[in-house]
Amino acid sequence: MYLTRFRVNTHRSDARRLLGSPHRLHGAVNASFPTPPSREGSGPRVLWRVDRNTDSETLLYIVSPGRPDLTHLVEQAGWPASDEPGWATFSYADFLTALHAGDTWGFRLTANPVHNIRHQYLKEGERTKRAAHRTPRHQMRWLLERQERAGFEIVQKPEERRLLPVGDEYELVVRDQIPLQFHRPQAGKEPRTRAPGRADVQITKVTFDGRLRVTEPALFRRTLTHGLGKAKAYGCGLMTLAPVRGEGATA
Incomplete structure (x- = not known):
């Protein structure tokens, strides 16, 4: 396993075009590997995330079973003429092996918190429809409901640090809620006629710290x-x- 960090040059129009389309960026990430990453089976998969830390620093993180080659991204969305390397890749396996029960870490997760709802306008045969959680309270609950099955628990705050009697029990904040709507072209098919304002894919990206x-x-x-x-x-x-506070190692 590998963890890769790539700094995006947001002053370039191609970089902004990539950042504006999750579908294009998904394709650019997949193009970093000689063999297209498989989405089937039980093995690890390629994961990626964009962190916009400041106006001048936007980072692309990739976790992958194989080592990526981001030469094409440097040429399209980096600094091709710079003497500095365009990306840094670290071995992830030793870090993963060293994780133990009881270890405490700061974390960042960008996710798509959704739930199934019943709707009067569902098509025949559809019992529920997937919908995004819209409020920080429900988005936090989405994560808390999954922590046990995911092998971790969110640290609870000491009572003296809780600003509210309810809803402020955990070391957890929600930020950067971003609703996205975009079209997903189908390979080998002509573009379909779409009604104005309609999109093939609609997701809400939420970042948890x-x-x-x-x-x-x-x-x-x-x-x-x-x-x-x-x-x-x-x-x-x-x-x-x-x-x-000095615990663990960077990842």
């Missing part, structure tokens, strides 16, 4: 290498870790 504690290392390793939630092809599901 917080602190967690590892409870089941094997399950947690799977979460880090397989992703969490839906829309993984479009920049959701990747969780990365950072040390907390």
Whole structure:
């Protein structure tokens, strides 16, 4: 397994075009591997995420079973003439192996929190429809409901640090809620006529920052290498870790 970090040159029009289309960026990430990444089977998959940390720093993170070659991204969305390397790739396997129950980490996760609802306008045969969670409260609950199966638990705040009597129990914040609508071309088919305002894909990307504690290392390793939630092809599901007050190692 490998963890790769690529800095995007947002001053370039091609870079902005990529960032504006999860479908294009998905294709650019897949093009980093000689063999297209498989989405089938039980093995680790390619995950990616874009972090817009500041106006001058936008980073693309990729977790993958094989080492990527991002030469094409440097030429399209980086600094091709720079003496600095266009990306950095780190071995991830040793870090994953070193995770143990009880380890505490800061984390960042961009996900697509959804739930199934019943709707009076569903087509015949459809019992439920997938819909995005819209409020931070429900988005947090979505993550909390999955933590046990994902091998971790969100750290709870000491009572003296809780600003509200309800809803402020955890070291967890929601930021950067981004609704996305875009078209997904079908290979070998003519573009379909679409009604104005309609899109093939509609997702809501939400970024969580917080602190967690590892409870089941094997399950947690799977979460880090397989992703969490839906829309993984479009920049959701990747969780990365950072040390907390000197604990652990950077990832």
